[in-house]
Amino acid sequence: ERAAMEQELVALEGERQALRTRAEAAEAERRALQGRVNELMVGASDSEARAHEAEQALARLEAELRAARSGGDESCGSREGQQAIGTAGCDARGTKPDMDSHIKELECTVESLREDHAMMVQQL
Known part of the structure; x- marks a missing residue:
């Protein structure tokens, strides 16, 4: 036992x-x-920060695009407009020599940012 x-x-x-x-x-x-x-969690926080930065950049570019589409001579002549468009895009009279090209470039950039933002949001 x-x-x-x-x-x-x-x-x-x-x-x-x-x-x-x-x-x-x-x-x-x-x-x-x-x-x-x-x-x-850290990755999600980073993604949220990048998404927020992309939203801000998109908003700035959309505002620039609206200004360019609305005639833009006034935006080209303004200091902010010259910074947004780039002083090379304005001549001495404050006109835009190649506005259509600039608008197309902005539209492509805005669309690219929208796509990037959508992907970032999906990753969250």
Whole structure:
């Protein structure tokens, strides 16, 4: 009877050790998952910041595009307009020598930013 009890104790000790090993593995997995969650949260925060920057850039370009489409001579003559369009786009009289090309370029940039923004939002 004593030998049977000793064998049972050995078996129980083996089970306890196996449970301890499984608990340690589960804890290691939990820590790894928590690390991954933290990485994803940081990535989401970065993506949100990039999406916000893209929204701001898009709003600026859309405003510039509206100004260019509305005739833009006044925007070209203004200091802000020259900075937005680039002083190379304005001659001494404050006119735009190649407005159509500039408008097309702005439209392409705006569309590209819209696509980038949509992808960033999907990633969030």
